[in-house]
Amino acid sequence: NAGVTQTPKFRILKIGQSMTLQCTQDMNHNYMYWYRQDPGMGLKLIYYSVGAGITDKGEVPNGYNVSRSTTEDFPLRLELAAPSQTSVYFCASSYSGGFSYNEQFFGPGTRLTVL
Amino acid sequence: AQKVTQAQTEISVVEKEDVTLDCVYETRDTTYYLFWYKQPPSGELVFLIRRNSFDEQNEISGRYSWNFQKSTSSFNFTITASQVVDSAVYFCALSEDKGGSEKLVFGKGMKLTVNP
Numbered sequence: 001n002a003g004v005t006q007t008p009k010f011r012i013l014k015i016g017q018s019m020t021l022q023c024t025q026d027m028n029h030n031y032m033y034w035y036r037q038d039p040g041m042g043l044k045l046i047y048y049s050v051g052a053g054i055t056d057k058g059e060v061p062n063g064y065n066v067s068r069s070t071t072e073d074f075p076l077r078l079e080l081a082a083p084s085q086t087s088v089y090f091c092a093s094s095y096s097g098g099f100s101y102n103e104q105f106f107g108p109g110t111r112l113t114v115l
Numbered sequence: 116a117q118k119v120t121q122a123q124t125e126i127s128v129v130e131k132e133d134v135t136l137d138c139v140y141e142t143r144d145t146t147y148y149l150f151w152y153k154q155p156p157s158g159e160l161v162f163l164i165r166r167n168s169f170d171e172q173n174e175i176s177g178r179y180s181w182n183f184q185k186s187t188s189s190f191n192f193t194i195t196a197s198q199v200v201d202s203a204v205y206f207c208a209l210s211e212d213k214g215g216s217e218k219l220v221f222g223k224g225m226k227l228t229v230n231p
């Protein structure tokens with residue numbers, strides 16, 4: 001199993017450009033998440049999905065959009081990039097089976113710089 | 116609202132020293148989950164341990180041990196006989212059992228440097 005994979009690993013954008021961060025997991029997890037990590041800070045949840053076709057906002061959703069058409073993929077779209085979106089982006093997935101709670105598995109991250 | 120506080124921002128120790136990482140949390144829920152994650156210099160996040168709010172049994176796993184105390188809302192993590200490979204940023208995280216969301220709230224992290 002590859003686990004959670006993210007592409008690209010690094011990207012530099014100009015202000016106003018758009019891009020999509022890709023995330024794929026091969027563990028058949030139903031839950032997927034997008035976080036951003038700013039320097040010296042913990043991770044903050046941007047969006048999450050509890051299954052294909054279902055997404056919801058996290059703590060910091062402004063400036064981002066997501067979709068979940070398949071169990072495996074959960075892309076994050078940045079429209080009109082701004083310097084405030086300079087961050088490291090992590091995708092994660094987990095299996096939720098009712099009352100139990102399982103740990104989240106994280107991808108390697110995408111380092112995005114907006115200039 | 117949920118909140119996780121890691122008051123220590125950075126600790127530096129010499130190899131073989133014991134080190135304890137503090138975590139204090141806030142939640143109004145009676146059912147919740149606490150986690151520790153490690154982020155080595157390579158950048159990925161690695162799951163270390165999970166505890167639910169009904170399980171206050173402390174545990175030792177090799178060089179790692181955890182102390183969960185609901186009375187003080189603390190979930191501290193101890194590394195015994197630290198090694199250079201333990202150098203990383205450690206995050207404490209909290210999730211409330213909302214029956215379907217299971218969103219994590221992270222502390223700001225604590226950078227541990229273990230010097231040879």
